[in-house]
Amino acid sequence: PPLLSTTTAVSAIGPDGKYYPNPADDDPPEAPEDSMHGVNKFQQIQRQAARARKIQEEEYKKDQPIFIKALEETEDVPVSVNDDDAGDDLFGEIDKAIALKRQEFIKQGLIKPRPNKKPEPEIESVDELEPEEVVDLEEINELHGLTQISEDEGEEGSDEKSDFEVSDGDFSNSFDIDFDEFGKTKARIVEPKFKMSLAELLDESKVVPISVYGNLEVEISGISHDSRVVESGDLFVCCVGRNTDGHLYLSEADKRGAVAVVASKEIDIEATLGCKALVIVEDTNMVLAALAASFFRHPSRSMSVIGITGTNGKTTTAFLIKGMYEAMGLRTGMMSTVAYYVHGDNKLESTKTSPDAVLVQKLMAKMVHNGTEALVMEASSHELALGRCDEVDFDIAVFTNLTSDHLDFHGTEEEYRDAKAKLFSRMVDPARHRKIVLVNTPQGILEISSGLLGRHNIYNILAAVAVGIAVGAPLEDIVRGIEEVDAVPGRCxxxxxxxxxxxxxxxxxxxxxxxxxxxxxxxxxxxxxxxxxxxxxxxxxxxxxxxxxxxxxxxxxxxxxxxxxxxxxxxxxxxxxxxxxxxxxxxxxxxxxxxxxxxxxxxxxxxxxxxxxxxxxxxxxxxxxxxxxxxxxxxxxxxxxxxxxxxxxxxxxxxxxxxxxxxxxxxxxxxxxxxxxxxxxx
Missing domain, CATH: 3.90.190.20 (Mur ligase, C-terminal domain)
Incomplete structure (x- = not known):
């Protein structure tokens, strides 16, 4: 289905690596079609990345004649590569680089040599200058795009606000995240907006209601099951938890602007609520994930998703797999107990270490909208048992280990084990059934030097290596990606x-x-x-x-x-x-x-x-x-x-x-x- 979006911020990167302008409300873009029959998601991503690199190379080739012409107009400058005195300052280094590039192009026959001009007569009387007089530091800083600001000026003239200082009215459709690797630019992460009629949502999610009241054509602009965070235009789902019941907070959700309600109990909306529609289902908890996935357009289908479950080692394994995928040139997001990453170092702040079904789909939609190609996701026993991952299309599942834990929630070790097993049972797709013949074809011996402490991390590294081999990653990328992860927050x-x-x-x-x-x-x-x-x-x-x-x-x-x-x-x-x-x-x-x-x-x-x-x-x-x-x-x-x-x-x-x-x-x-x-x- 077409992606309904009302984003009005800057252009975003699509799943195929291209730039897409923000859609108008009445003209949403269609999601890229998956026409590669028989090709898995990881291979699709590799092909998309290859196409993106090819387009980038074509852009470079397009600019090459301009560069060659500029070099042709530059005089040959005698350069000695071994001359330690050559290029002592910034501009000398630039001249040296241009001269070397000219020589390279002349050898390749791309440009012709030009005779040097006669040297200018030397000026005999030159005043000796101090180094700070020779080089204008402020001018060089400006050439680098750097501006020096005094502390007083910075404090008085700064309009920036920290996350804790922004008021409710200051939120916009996008936010800046520092790019730590270079420290010079910021990646703008765009917050996608979605909307859909209630009738469309019920049809797309295949939720069969017991009864429906009110206007099914009411427009939905969000989904929530927490009355404290409901926004105007939201659909409020009355989930029933271990300690509370969402039906008790209908009035609060109504006051905050909910336009429709999904409940498992009959409610007189005309007498008690101001919302426009009510949908009665048998179990609100069971339909929440399906509603969220349909509303956010099933984002997991547009990425390669790796799920990790187990008692210990999930977070470290997630960091290792993320590093490995990034070494393969893929924009990789992560959802873990430590942090959420859109891709690269672009980190999202969140107060929830275990995301609910709505947040899972919302985060994935944000990743897809900003060009994320793969996602590494921890799947805890709570998330699996409560159905929070039911609508996530996992491509790879990783199991680390199983020991006694969370028995206060699961009751028995058998139920705890069964919750973990749900990650694998959901990957059984009859359409993908094939007869598998294993042929022993060793690819080589890997030597990995890791800064991670502890013998147990050997098993986490092996799990990450297994994922790399399963998707056909080059061995050198597996090694490089794992070795780049030298520490995981709070793990040894x-x-x-x-x-x-x-x-x-x-x-x-x-x-x-x-x-x-x-x-x-x-x-x-x-x-x-x-x-x-x-x-x-x-x-x-x-x-x-x-x-x-x-x-x-x-x-x-x-x-x-x-x-x-x-x-x-x-x-x-x-x-x-x-x-x-x-x-x-x-x-x-x-x-x-x-x-x-x-x-x-x-x-x-x-x-x-x-x-x-x-x-x-x-x-x-x-x-x-x-x-x-x-x-x-x-x-x-x-x-x-x-x-x-x-x-x-x-x-x-x-x-x-x-x-x-x-x-x-x-x-x-x-x-x-x-x-x-x-x-x-x-």
Missing amino acids: ELIDEEQAFGVIVDYAHTPDGLSRLLDYVRELAPRRIISVFGCVGESDRGKRPMMTKIATDKSDVTILTSDNPKNEDPLDILDDMLAGVGWTMQDYLKHGENDYYPPLPNGHRLFLHDIRRVAVRCAVAMAEEGDMVVVAGKGHETYQIEGDKKEFFDDREECREALQYVDELHQAGIDTSEFPWRYVVQ
Whole structure:
């Protein structure tokens, strides 16, 4: 179907790499047709990229005569390539480059040599100038497009606003994102706009309603299932969650401008609501993904989509695959728990680490509209179980591993496993069934040097390599793409302030993840391992004692603390964790009365503090030369949730702050038999 768009911003790059003007409301562009029968999406993308490169080469060839003519009009300048004195300044280097290019073109027969003019008579009396007089620095800066602005002028004359300073009325159809690689230009990411009548949406999504009331020709300009973010012209879908019911917020959605409602209960819209249409379906949760995908024109069909699921390793594997695809010259987006990228370094800010069905489709539509050719997407068990990925057309599915996690949500390990398996079951397409014969044809041996820490990252790298081989990527691109990923935020991230011991911050928040992390750290042969971790509140209680047992077995010193306790009492969480060593909170507090905590039977030490900032700083304070401090659980996260409050908190920043006081704390005589309550800088 044609892409209905009301975007009025600058031109955007289409999926085929070409520039398209923004469509008028009454004349939307049609999506490019897929006429390559029997060719998979990745091959289509490769062909599109090849065509784009060919067009670019033709543009260069078109400009070549102009360049040759300019060189013909330039006099031959004698240049010595080995002359160290040639081209000491900017303009000398330019003259040197032009002369070399002339010589190259003369050898190729593209231009003819010209006789040099007689040299100008030398001027005998020339005043010797200082270097700053010879080169006008301001003029050179202007040639480079640089303008020097004083601090006062910059502060008074700047019209730019940060994301936090922009008011609601300042939002436009596009926004700027810095291009970090060069630091000179900005990529303008265009926000596409869509509209569709309710009747068209129901037809396109194949949603069969039980009953319909009102005007089905009402125009829809957005979809939402959260009444707090409804905008004028939206379709509001009353989804039913574990803790709330969207039907309870109909009046709020109506006040914010919803023009139509999809519900699973009969509602008198004339008496209670001002919206123009009501659609009753059997299950609103089941139709949300289909409605969103149809409204945003099934964007996943216009990209090569790689889905990654598993308990651990999803984010690192996603970064590796993204790097590999970019090494192949493809504009690659990413949706992960760490960040959303349109493509390249163009990062989108979002408060949701696990996107809902509407946000998934909206983000993909934005990527397609801005020329993204491939997408690497983490698919968590929650997203799969709740149907948020049901309308995503995955081309490749990656499975990292499976260990116990999220049993508070799934109930049993079998249900958790089945949720992960949904990623693969959706890829079974009868139209693509073929008989497959595997022939062993080794392509070569890859030597990959990675800066990623930890033995477990070998498996993540192998998963990325498997994807590259599956799509027929050149081996050199596989190697180059993986080697360019030298760090992933919050994954075995080293905190280096030139201290005499190591500090690692990691996202490990499961028994298996913590065990693998501590095993890797032990391979580094530190003098001692000092670990800090907590368990999330209102979550899987069964893993709490397991993680304590693992930490105390594999760490010389363990400090238990809080990690997003939410509405659960942090001390109750710690009590569950202490069960891993056969203690209770009451047993532990008795030791604290004497300011002495006895070692565990294995000789290791165990402390606890419900304030995470204190626990992190105590761990750093205890560390001495040759030790390794491991702060686990949050990784890239930059918040702590206590009750209904969500405040900024970053383990990495806390470690850096604590390292500023480490010498002072060491002088205070901290040791591992006395918990340093009174020495911690609050």
